[in-house]
Amino acid sequence: MMTNPDHSENIIEIRDLSYSYGETRVLRDIQLSIHRGDYLAIVGGNGAGKSTLLKIILGLLPIQDGSVRLFGQDIRSFRDWPKIAYVPQKATNFDTNFPATVREVVLMGRFGRRGILRRVIQEDHDAVQESLEQVGMWEYRDRQIGDLSGGQQQRIFIARALAGKPEIVFLDEPTVGVETHVRDEFYALLRKMNERMGLTVVLITHDIEKVGHEAMHVACIDRTLFYHASVDDYFKHTHIIPHPHT
Amino acid sequence: MLEIFQYGFVVRGIEAGLIVGFVAPLIGIFLVLRRYSLIADTLSHISLAGVALGFLLGINPMWTAVGVSVASSLGIERLRTSNRIYGESALALFLSGALALATILLSLGKGFNSNLFNYLFGSIVTVTQGDVYVIAGLALMVVVSIFALYKELIYISFDEESARVSGIPVDRINKILIVLSALTIALSIPVVGVLLIAALIVIPVVAALQLRTSFSRTILFAEVISLFSVISGIFVSFYLNLSTGGTIVLIMLALFAIIFSFRKFSWINSRFTV
Numbered sequence: 001m002m003t004n005p006d007h008s009e010n011i012i013e014i015r016d017l018s019y020s021y022g023e024t025r026v027l028r029d030i031q032l033s034i035h036r037g038d039y040l041a042i043v044g045g046n047g048a049g050k051s052t053l054l055k056i057i058l059g060l061l062p063i064q065d066g067s068v069r070l071f072g073q074d075i076r077s078f079r080d081w082p083k084i085a086y087v088p089q090k091a092t093n094f095d096t097n098f099p100a101t102v103r104e105v106v107l108m109g110r111f112g113r114r115g116i117l118r119r120v121i122q123e124d125h126d127a128v129q130e131s132l133e134q135v136g137m138w139e140y141r142d143r144q145i146g147d148l149s150g151g152q153q154q155r156i157f158i159a160r161a162l163a164g165k166p167e168i169v170f171l172d173e174p175t176v177g178v179e180t181h182v183r184d185e186f187y188a189l190l191r192k193m194n195e196r197m198g199l200t201v202v203l204i205t206h207d208i209e210k211v212g213h214e215a216m217h218v219a220c221i222d223r224t225l226f227y228h229a230s231v232d233d234y235f236k237h238t239h240i241i242p243h244p245h246t
Numbered sequence: 247m248l249e250i251f252q253y254g255f256v257v258r259g260i261e262a263g264l265i266v267g268f269v270a271p272l273i274g275i276f277l278v279l280r281r282y283s284l285i286a287d288t289l290s291h292i293s294l295a296g297v298a299l300g301f302l303l304g305i306n307p308m309w310t311a312v313g314v315s316v317a318s319s320l321g322i323e324r325l326r327t328s329n330r331i332y333g334e335s336a337l338a339l340f341l342s343g344a345l346a347l348a349t350i351l352l353s354l355g356k357g358f359n360s361n362l363f364n365y366l367f368g369s370i371v372t373v374t375q376g377d378v379y380v381i382a383g384l385a386l387m388v389v390v391s392i393f394a395l396y397k398e399l400i401y402i403s404f405d406e407e408s409a410r411v412s413g414i415p416v417d418r419i420n421k422i423l424i425v426l427s428a429l430t431i432a433l434s435i436p437v438v439g440v441l442l443i444a445a446l447i448v449i450p451v452v453a454a455l456q457l458r459t460s461f462s463r464t465i466l467f468a469e470v471i472s473l474f475s476v477i478s479g480i481f482v483s484f485y486l487n488l489s490t491g492g493t494i495v496l497i498m499l500a501l502f503a504i505i506f507s508f509r510k511f512s513w514i515n516s517r518f519t520v
Contacts, residue, residue, distance in 0.1 A: 058411045081413030088407055098279065098404055099455055099464040108401045112412025117394050144458055164412065 009036040010072075011168060011200060012057065017066035019052055026052050028224040030066070034168070034202060039194045041203045041215035041231075048222045050204050054172060058086055071167075082113040085161035087154075089172040094153075096146030102156050103141040106132055109163035124163075131162035134197075135189060151182030158189065168200040169193065175207060187214045250484050259370025259437070259490070260480055261378050265385045266434045266446065267476035271454075271468035272392050273430045274447040276423055278455070279403040285322070285424065286444040288337045289431045292318045292344040294440045296432070297365045298351035307365060308380055312432040318344065319428035323421055368439030368491035370480065377436055384433040388426050395419055400461060437476075438491035445495040450475070453502035456509050471501050 012034035019027040026049040034040055044050040055061040057068060059075060068075040071083060109131070110124040132138040135155040140148065145156060154174060161169050171190075175183045191214065193199045205211050212218065212231055220227040250256050277283055296314030300307030318340060325336040352362065364372050392399070398419050401409040410416045427447075434443045454468035479494030486493075 060407065060410060079413070081411065084411065086408055086411040088405065094405065095279075097455065097458075099459060099461050100400075100404060101460045104400070104461050105404070108397075108404065108408075109412075111397045111401050111409075112414060114397070116398060116414070120397065142460075144460075146458070160408075 007035050007037045010034070011036050011070070013067075013069040014053075014057070015067045015069075017053075017056065017063075017068065019049070019056060019061070019064050026223060027056075030221070030225050032219055032225055032228060034200065036167070036200055037194070037198060039190070039201045039203075039214070039216040041205055041208075041211040041218045042221060043205060043208045043211065043218055044221035045206055050221050051172065053221065054170060054204050058084065058170065082164050083167045085109070085164055085166035085169045087157050087161050087169065087171040087174060089174075089176065098146060100145050101142050102132070102137065102145055102148070103128060105145050105156055106160045106163050109160035113164050127163045127165065128159075131159040132156075134162055134193075135159045149182075150178055151186065154178065154182075154186060155189070158193075162193070166199070168202065170202045170204070172204045173206070174203065175205070175210070183210070190214065250481065255371050255373065256480070256484060258373045258375060258378050260477065262370060262373045262381050263437050263476040263480055263490075263494075264473065265378075265381050266437045267472045268469065269385045269388050269430050270434060270443075270446045271450045271465065271472045272389065273423075273427050274451040275454075275465055275468060276399050276403055277427060278448055278451045282424075282427075283444070283448050284334065284337050285319075285427060286431060286447045288322065288341040288344075289315050289319060289428050290440050290443040291341050291348070293428075293432050293435060293443075294365070295344040295348040295351065297362075297435065297440065298348045298355065301361070302351050302355035306376075308377065308432065308435065311435055312384070312429060315428035315432050316425055319424040320421065323424050327417070327420075364439070365435060366439050366441055367489055368435070368437050368442065370437060370490050373436045381433045381436070384429050388429050388433075391422060391426055395422065399423065438494060442491045442495050445498065446472070449495070449498040449502055453498070453505050456502075456505045458509075471498065475501065 010033045012032075014030055014032040017027060017030040018025065026047075030053065042050050042053065052061065056063065057070075057075075059078070059081070063075065070078045071080060073080075106128045107120060107124060110120060110127055114120060114124060129138060129141075132141060135158050137152065137155050137159060140152065140156075145153060148156065158169075175186060178186065187210070190201055190203070194201045203211060203215060208218070208220075215231055217229065218227070218231050219225055274286070277286055293311040293315040296311035297307040299305075299314060300310035303310065322336055322340050325331055325339070326333045331339075363369075398409070398414050401412070401414060402416055402419060406416060430447065431443050434446060438446050450468040450472035451464075453471050454464045457464070457467055459467070475494050475497040479497050480490055482488065482497070483490040483493040
């Protein structure tokens with residue numbers, strides 16, 4: 001992880017990206033670059049295509065039209081997935097009966113980096129401790145994941161993402177169904193990850209009001225990208241830019 | 247020495263039972279957590295068609311059961327991931343299709359006899375030394391594969407999407423898991439029979455899950471429950487002259503019921519969730 005990132009470096013480049021489910025086009029000609037060290041919020045209403053865009057960037061959906069480059073490499077030949085971490089929306093909606101302790105869940109974040117057929121080693125356990133300390137949950141390491149509160153579970157999922165020592169973290173609607181004070185703590189944690197740890201953070205959300213005060217940049221999506229600039233500019237121009245909720 | 251060990255068939259039965267009792271929960275935990283429990287049931291009915299084919303061709307039915315269930319498991323996975331049919335519907339198609347095929351093959355080969363009864367309900371009496379070797383060999387394959395893919399299987403069971411993003415070849419591992427399930431089921435036939443295999447795979451795991459503990463301890467408890475049930479089931483059925491498979495499964499269910507009702511007591515929680 002870097003502490004003083006080079007903000008001019010593009011780590012994700014999306015060009016002319018379109019995507020359809022059958023006859024229904026959900027993304028049209030998306031152009032988007034994500035720079036190292038960015039804190040970007042991708043904002044859009046329901047059905048705006050932001051989840052589809054995320055799934056394409058994460059390699060969960062195939063490329064139909066256009067191109068996606070990750071760390072300078074075409075996504076179809078990209079193999080360096082441990083550089084990319086993902087906190088799914090599921091973080092607040094998973095099987096709470098799953099038999100796993102906090103430590104076991106966070107250790108999963110090391111598996112991609114460790115590789116198949118390889119056993120976990122001390123380095124992995126150290127990374128688990130470090131990331132649990134970063135989110136302030138080390139003392140909960142032996143608790144059952146399902147016994148924690150929603151906000152605590154979310155921190156565990158962030159720790160799992162951090163444990164893999166990624167360069168960029170994607171979070172899908174992380175604050176849905178989370179109480180206000182937990183949400184504020186959560187945003188403070190994201191800011192720390194971005195500012196102090198130099199991590200590139202990309203947040204997918206429909207909540208522009210809150211995110212506007214947190215992120216550096218905002219990209220508004222409604223099937224196509226209609227706005228991408230700094231947050232300050234967004235609020236200056238908000239009278240001419242269609243609101244993403246509508 | 248206990249009277250029971252003087253019989254060679256009992257010793258072979260115990261050997262086979264211990265192997266099957268050890269392997270079943272290892273596969274079972276991943277099937278149960280992924281809501282794949284029904285696959286065990288489906289594959290066991292499919293292996294019955296394999297057994298019937300063995301009768302008809304005059305080959306050791308364990309081999310045909312292995313072949314037919316492994317081939318069908320790949321078919322199920324393909325149909326399930328095609329997105330053109332619901333996962334459960336794919337299982338229902340295979341389950342009823344296999345049973346229909348089995349009855350036809352059995353009627354062709356005049357296989358409706360006491361021999362069939364052994365395969366339906368298990369009969370450790372008829373386990374040969376050769377069977378024990380086959381069971382041990384297949385079990386070793388399953389155990390080695392599970393340990394090799396252990397961490398990936400945990401991740402996929404917990405959060406398939408994130409596992410995929412982290413670069414784990416999820417589709418390939420899913421395919422391997424279902425083939426391993428097919429192998430486990432085929433090798434369990436002589437001990438508990440086609441109709442009760444699913445119980446062996448599912449019940450110890452479901453019982454251990456009631457203890458709400460870590461993943462590794464859950465597997466350990468499932469193993470203890472499974473092995474205890476198999477051994478005590480063989481002893482009880484020997485002395486009371488009962489069906490072995492049925493006795494094993496009823497003991498497992500009794501253990502599940504005990505754990506389920508005692509779970510409310512905090513001393514178990516505090517002891518096992520540390």
